[in-house]
Each structure stands twice: as structure tokens, then as C-alpha cells.
Amino acid sequence: MSTTFDKVAEIIAETCDIPRENIKPESHAINDLEIDSLDFLDIAFAIDKAFGIKLPLEQWTQEVNDGKATTDQYFVLKNLCERIDELIAAKGA
Amino acid sequence: MRLEYFQMVDRFVEVDVGARLARAICTVPMQSTVFEGHFPGYPLMPGVLLIECMAQTTGWLVSALTGFTGLPALAGVKEGKIRAAVFPGDVLEIEGRVIHEGSGYAIGEAKGRCKGAAVCDATLTYRIIPYPSEELRTGLWEWAERINFPAKEFAK
Numbered sequence: 001m002s003t004t005f006d007k008v009a010e011i012i013a014e015t016c017d018i019p020r021e022n023i024k025p026e027s028h029a030i031n032d033l034e035i036d037s038l039d040f041l042d043i044a045f046a047i048d049k050a051f052g053i054k055l056p057l058e059q060w061t062q063e064v065n066d067g068k069a070t071t072d073q074y075f076v077l078k079n080l081c082e083r084i085d086e087l088i089a090a091k092g093a
Numbered sequence: 094m095r096l097e098y099f100q101m102v103d104r105f106v107e108v109d110v111g112a113r114l115a116r117a118i119c120t121v122p123m124q125s126t127v128f129e130g131h132f133p134g135y136p137l138m139p140g141v142l143l144i145e146c147m148a149q150t151t152g153w154l155v156s157a158l159t160g161f162t163g164l165p166a167l168a169g170v171k172e173g174k175i176r177a178a179v180f181p182g183d184v185l186e187i188e189g190r191v192i193h194e195g196s197g198y199a200i201g202e203a204k205g206r207c208k209g210a211a212v213c214d215a216t217l218t219y220r221i222i223p224y225p226s227e228e229l230r231t232g233l234w235e236w237a238e239r240i241n242f243p244a245k246e247f248a249k
Binding site: 038041042045055058059 | 220
């Protein structure tokens, strides 16, 4: 059974043409993988579809802009996957 | 089509927000300076303007779905296809669908037909950005009325 990280890594590899082996749980989507905001929309779309959720990108952006969160909390992949798991859990609750 | 103003839609003939579907008519003008250059002696509707017809038709639908809370800025065009030549005077029937409403973005699919034949289609990505000016937002109501789009019905 594939993990959330496996699925997300596959999506990123396919969407952004990044070798799968370069995508690690510790990778920062923006700083390490150099994914720009437009490509991240494609990733968000694929994640939304794959997991049946809606990544709250606007809320996350606002929190980062307001200094209430860091990009690491949302864009380091292991953290992103935790957020996805929380959204999946909240959907099923 | 007010080509000189880059306002491509003449009128909406169907807006079904529940079904995430809109249909619009875009009539290519007989005269435009665009056709003096594209091409001399062979006036041809530029393919990028067919994309724009689809983007505006679907963009209005995105606006309705998001309650006119932001401007759907075209951010991506995928699988864009121009299937046939379109000429001055041609009447385009454009159909736009929203297939996904994300947080701050939306994905649409659109296609255009002319004289019963498919002429264009594309998958479109929009970023929903805050209106850069109140003037723009208030100007939308007049524009919407002109093209038969029930904007105020959906405005939050």
C-alpha cells in the first residue's frame, strides 16, 4: 500500500518532470525542488483529485504572508503530507 | 465581439452554475485592424484569440462560482487545439465547464464550434486574484449586463 508521500512524490515527479529519486520527505517543494507557484497549482489540482480534498492554499499563503507560519510547515513534503492526512481525516470525521 | 477592447463574448446563451457550465456566442467582426496584419489579403482569426474566447467564457463562469470575490486570471493553457480556420463574420459557439474549484485557483475545460464543426478546445487554469481596483469590479456589472451574464445573482 503506497503512502501519502509516495503518491505525492509520484504526482510531483510526473507534473514537474523531476526524477522521482530526487524527491525526498525532507525536500522543500520551492527551495529544493524549485517548483514555482504555477506548477504548484498543477500539483495541488492533482493532489485534490487523488485524495478527494481541497488543499487550503489561500489560507496557507495568508498565514505565511502574515508571519503566522513558515513555508516549511506547508512545503516541506513530509509536512505537506501530514497536512494532507489531516484533511483526509477531517473529511472522514 | 469587441475585438478592439479584447472583449470576446457577445452574449451568454446558457449559464448553469449548478452544472458548472456556460455557453456563449462570440461573433468574429467583419472588420478589424487585426485582420490587416493577420494576414494581408487573407483575414484569419488568430488562434490565440480563439483561446481567449474560451478563456473569457469559462472565466465568467469561474467568477460566478467564486461569487465574484476575485478576478480569474488565466494562468495556464493545456491541450490547446485549433482545429479549423475561423474567418471574419463567423459565429463561434463556446462552451466552458469548470471541472475543479481549488483554493485560489480553478480548472476549466472549453471548446468552440463554428457552423457545427469543432474549431478549438483547451484545458484552462485560472488563479483567483484579489480585484486590483474597485473600479474593475464595479465595471463588471455593466459588462455582464451587456453580455447577458447574471453576475449580480452570484456576487457575494
